[in-house]
Amino acid sequence: MTVFDGTLVGLPVEVGMSDVFDPFRLDGRVACVAGGASGIGRASAEVLARAGASVVIGDIDADGAETVAKQIASEGGRAVGVRADVSRRADVDALVQRALDVHGRLDVMCNVAGIAADGPLEDVEEDEFDRLVAVNLKSALFGTQAAVRAMKRGDGGSIINVASAAIDMPVAGYGLYALTKSAVSMLTQTFATEVGSHGIRVNALAPGLTLTAFTSRHMYAEDGSIDQARYDAFVERMRAGSPIGRVGEAIDQAWLVLYLASDASRFCTGQIWRANGGQALPG
Ligand SMILES: NC(=O)c1ccc[n+]([C@@H]2O[C@H](COP(=O)([O-])OP(=O)(O)OC[C@H]3O[C@@H](n4cnc5c(N)ncnc54)[C@H](O)[C@@H]3O)[C@@H](O)[C@H]2O)c1
Structure with missing residues (x-):
């Protein structure tokens, strides 16, 4: 049986943290x-x-x-x-x-x-x-x-x-x-x-949507040439779809x-x- 030890807040003892970021190391x-x-x-x-x-x-x-x-x-x-x-x-x-x-x-x-x-x-x-x-x-x-x-x-x-x-x-x-x-x-x-x-x-x-090489395919026009305006419009569309107005x-x-x-x-x-x-x- 697991007995609740009354600790509602605070750092778990077994983690032995001196710094709150230690568990991320x-x-x-x-x-x-x-x-x-x-x-x-x-x-x-x-x-x-x-x-x-x-x-x-x-x-x-x-x-x-x-x-x-x-x-x-x-x-x-x-x-x-x-x-x-x-x-x-x-x-x-x-x-x-x-x-x-x-x-x-x-x-x-x-x-x-x-x-x-x-x-x-x-x-x-x-x-x-x-x-x-x-x-x-x-x-x-x-x-x-x-x-x-x-x-x-x-x-x-x-x-x-x-x-x-x-x-x-x-x-x-x-x-x-x-x-x-x-x-x-x-x-x-x-x-x-x-x-x-x-x-x-x-x-x-x-x-x-995360801006990487993966998304750069939206940068090209039908004929294969670079179309910056097309890319910008794509990114803007995605940004507008985010409640916090961000792309990743x-x-x-x-x-x-x-x-x-x-x-x-x-x-x-x-x-x-x-x-x-x-x-x-x-x-
Ligand atoms: N960028 C986005 O908007 C987005 C959104 C959702 C999910 N994802 C996913 O995130 C992951 C990473 O995408 P990213 O945006 O960093 O793209 P990216 O194109 O920058 O990186 C993909 C990497 O995978 C490698 N790769 C492709 N085919 C491979 C293969 N057969 N064997 C080994 N390596 C191979 C490429 O060389 C490249 O280094 C992908 O699985 C992608 O589907 C990306």
Whole structure:
């Protein structure tokens, strides 16, 4: 029986905090960030490293992953960059194995890599469907499976997948992307129920519009030329859809990643976290 000890406020004794930010520290922890060469993944890798984690950055863009790792190292952090195509199970397994080989453990797995698709479902070709499922959904399955295997050998850990605000409402032209991300959401919640007893937490982000390379596709006109006015109008439309009048930056998601990676979120699993400026609110 758990007896209430009368403590209504104050810091839990077992955390042993001298500073309120201590539970957010990741010293001695090892994190993998798949899709860490750009945008949300890059910001996450940088924040996790600054919190003290050793970071293994995987990306299909090997040079980009290496550049981020060097940047982190130049600021006194610990990181390596690895080429990994997250749509291939062997690559994802090798990414996690790299963390185990170099550091002997894995505490945090961020499955961030993803790609967009635009156009009505009516026009979706089979190869495009297969590609989106491979990069957006298989990646989350492979990454979570590999991390669970590694974390079961240790003291558990935190797995963070990336869905999208697109899971919250149907939007014409985003159907293929949204259905892969909706599946990531269910994959996350189901894994959380299956692996929680091993001390493994599984959560997902559902970011609202975040200005990264991902959104720069809205910058191009039909003929492929850069159309700044089109991009500005797109961003303005998204800003207007936020009750607080904001669009996101990669760091907005990275702060959430830090929380979910750290002991500060030790009571949180199976949840979809919506840093979206309120954009996804219907009505
Ligand atoms: N930016 C947004 O508005 C937004 C909103 C909701 C969800 N998301 C999701 O956030 C995640 C990160 O997006 P971002 O905005 O940082 O985009 P980004 O394009 O800046 O970064 C995506 C990264 O994934 C990598 N990548 C792509 N395919 C890969 C593959 N097969 N294997 C390994 N790496 C691969 C890219 O090289 C890149 O480094 C994606 O899953 C995206 O769907 C983004």
